[in-house]
Amino acid sequence: METSPEAVSSLRSAVKNYRPHQRILRQGQTPELFGSLRSGWAYAYRVLDDGRRHLQGIMLPGETIALDSLFIGSNTISFGINALTSAAVCWFPIEAMACLLHKNKTQRSETELWLSYYFWSLNHRAANISRNDATGRFAEFVVEILTRLRLRNLVRGEGYEFPPTQAQIADCLGLTPVYVGRILADLRQRRILEVSDRTLYILDERRLMAIARWEGPSLDQITRRLSRTFENS
Amino acid sequence: METSPEAVSSLRSAVKNYRPHQRILRQGQTPELFGSLRSGWAYAYRVLDDGRRHLQGIMLPGETIALDSLFIGSNTISFGINALTSAAVCWFPIEAMACLLHKNKTQRSETELWLSYYFWSLNHRAANISRNDATGRFAEFVVEILTRLRLRNLVRGEGYEFPPTQAQIADCLGLTPVYVGRILADLRQRRILEVSDRTLYILDERRLMAIARWEGPSLDQITRRLSRTFENS
């Protein structure tokens, strides 16, 4: 929601810093503020009855924290959000934000676009987990993150910043940490991609996409429109 | 969205009937109308690149078709919706509906509740698929549907109406039809539940819930509030 700074910046806002693993939003809480990640990564998770965690998604620098909170009023969010790396979050008052979004036509259609992307990705994630094999899941996971990093031009040097641990990736994809390690080893050996020192190197993007069986059309359509919103600002 | 009939019924609406498997909403379409299932079941699906389908969710009688459409403006929905049984859908103009929801405070907070349930279920479904084993997934699937059927008092006789085929269940849970059959046989043999003649009989709800490892608290909280909205109308 990195949008139309003139309008948004008129809102009172506060920046808060978080250490890795620090809680940003509590599961079951009614959010009072609406946040956006100024820097760093974060993850949305759900604590299961047996104590294990399931990671529902990952937030990249510049992205929105829990878009839900703009629309659910006084209801609670069903997940918590923690910092994955050191992170800074910019907080806005929800009420004012929602009001602004409703009145300003441009803002509103932009929010609708983000929300539709949000719905898309929630559904897509479930489809990915249920149909792809482990390697395919991981490949899709990487491609999605890549797309989002590129959208915001977060390329650093030759590689991409890629802080999640194997255990976190596993919790995202419904795999075990050990097996994620094996997938990484396999992809590295096949010279498709390599992760080292929290950096991701894509060696053969074409084959990576083939493995991910990426649904080009449906995502492309959305990202093209999203990237247009960046050009305009 | 079976709510405050006085207000909603003032909107122009049309009822349309559908045969089993008939398309209700096309994938990639911008919905012009907002629908609610007057009778029958429907399913939201996504066609994958390899031609297979993934079922994203199932809609029961009385429920809303694609709550998304109220919030995404002119964007497209990333899934299609088909009738699962013979079904009747009641269509409302989206614009008027959205406007009504925004102005009327009661309606609005009710929509927020439904939307938060929608977000919950999208996330929950992904968590279910990625963490539970096949039997657990199915048990959770059943318990969720059961909860929703009861919410609307759709009990018929001693059993519950349960039209989905094993192949559809499989596409919902990321399993194969054959294995779903084996799960059913196993649960029947263990006297936990039984499906015959499109009817579901719960033989041992306690054990079913245990298998589903149902997240009692988080769902209960929502359903209690949802059922309150039914009592009020």
Added chain:
DNA sequence: CGAACCTTTGATCATACTCAAATGCTGTGG
């Protein structure tokens, strides 16, 4: 310097898939 965590590798195991064939049910047209 030690503790905690992350990664890597090996060996074994089980859950769920694949392939295949038989049975039953439903609807349709001759």
Added chain:
DNA sequence: CCACAGCATTTGAGTATGATCAAAGGTTCG
């Protein structure tokens, strides 16, 4: 009314993908 095609279910036998258990080396942090 029957024959048949098409689908849904059931069961069997064999297989593979990813889990589990275990241990060793590497990092990071206090």
